[in-house]
Amino acid sequence: MxxxxxxxxxxxxxxxxxxxxxxxxxxxxxxxxxxxxxxxxQAIGRRGWLQ
Numbered sequence: 001m002x003x004x005x006x007x008x009x010x011x012x013x014x015x016x017x018x019x020x021x022x023x024x025x026x027x028x029x030x031x032x033x034x035x036x037x038x039x040x041x042q043a044i045g046r047r048g049w050l051q
Contacts, residue, residue, distance in 0.1 A: 001029055 004025050013019040044050055 001032075005031075 002021060007013070008022055008026065013022060
């Protein structure tokens with residue numbers, strides 16, 4: 001995931017095929033990222049850090 005992030009953030013991808021491949025690869029991480037965001041939100045709520 002880190003390699004893909006670095007590629008997408010630090011490189012200007014000019015080749016549409018490479019860009020499409022990077023976006024499709026990134027899309028596969030969406031469920032993982034949503035799970036992490038939900039877990040963090042719940043942990044923050046349990047600690048009373050949300051107002």
